[in-house]
Amino acid sequence: MKSSALLASRPVRWCGDKLRGLALASLIANIGIIVTGAAVRLTASGLGCPTWPRCTDESYTTTPEMGINGAIEFGNRLLTFVLIAIAVLCFLGALARRRRSLIVLTVAIGLGIPGQGVIGGITVLTNLNPWVVGLHFILSVGLIAWAFALWRRVDQGDGEPITLVPAPIRQLALVNVAVSFAVIAAGVVVTGSGPHSGDHGAKRNGLDPDRLSQLHADLVFLLIGLTVALWFALRAVDAPPAAVKAAATLFWVEMAQGLIGFVQYFTHLPVALVAAHMLGSGLVWTATLAVLWSLRTRPVVPAPATPAPEEIPVSA
Known part of the structure; x- marks a missing residue:
């Protein structure tokens, strides 16, 4: 009650x-x-x-x-x-x-x-x-x-999920999600080797920031390439407009994030750009998820009908 x-x-x-x-x-x-x-x-x-x-x-x-x-x-x-x-x-x-x-x-x-x-x-x-x-x-x-x-x-x-695109397209989107996460994880490790530790006496992870930055950039290039491939694949299979739009949005978010990343690296990590790059990482991840979620839907399961009560015959 x-x-x-x-x-x-x-x-x-x-x-x-x-x-x-x-x-x-x-x-x-x-x-x-x-x-x-x-x-x-x-x-x-x-x-x-x-x-x-x-x-x-x-x-x-x-x-x-x-x-x-x-x-x-x-x-x-x-x-x-x-x-x-x-x-x-x-x-x-x-x-x-x-x-x-x-x-x-x-x-x-x-x-x-x-x-x-x-x-x-x-x-x-x-x-x-x-x-x-x-x-x-x-x-x-x-x-x-x-x-x-x-x-x-x-x-x-x-209801059971309904895939709106061929299976290989969805698999490509899943790879895109995995690489997007790898880009973020690599960025986290790069941050742990850089100068912005959160406190002047905090330790760093001891790894080479230049090599890590190169690995991070390589993964970014891979992510952008996969996104472009996914964008064209969605257009080729006549995917729902929302899916094509989501892929296009992801591409432009990645390009903006990549630009911020390169500028912050070559300008020695100014605070404002690092903060913008951190926000960008959340936006890239969200845009990546948006592409994946646009590729399938779940129908509403109708509630079972309530049977009508049986009529009781009235005796004469």
Whole structure:
């Protein structure tokens, strides 16, 4: 009875009606926190709060003595609660829709956000170990994928997926996703070898940044080539216009991201361009997922019809 009353309550029904917008807010927030995390690292504020879960040994919040670095780091921590609030609203919306697929996605997002906070705490406790910092970013990539899936599934049904293009085209799109992830992972390793460590005393991973940058650039060229091939293949098989448009969008996002990457490298990594490149990584990943999701759909499964009650003959 209590669960039925909860689902029937006005706030929960509102969440169900607004679930698509809430899912989009979750996606935008999870991309945005990449930028705020970049601000922490690029302003050398990674140890602005030198411990975790407290900001200092005596306080959960920043103190005036900690200055701007403490405020930046603590502000980034507070954004976690914004993400949690959005995740809770999405979960209530999924409950209102009574769809298991949506509930599973909202639970994954809801568990991933505090998990992200714990990894963030470990980065502080390990004095910004570059490999832990990299794992922190990779989990953000996963959260973006889940948030994007939630946003797209809201308007789809729970029937068996229908592929809108030939199987080899979808396989090419899956390879594109794998290479896109490899580009991001390589970029994370490059960052761990570069100068923006998050704190002036933080260690680097000890790898050669020039060689890593070359590997990263090679993967970018591969990704762009695969995207162009996918774009032309979709046009050749007369794929749905949305799929062709998604591939074209991905190409131009990649080109913009590549331009920022090359300029930042040859201008010795200015802070503004590095921040833009971090945002671009989230946008490239999202655009990559958009192509994959445009290649199939799921029909709405009609609810089983309720049989009409049998008429009882009235005796004379």
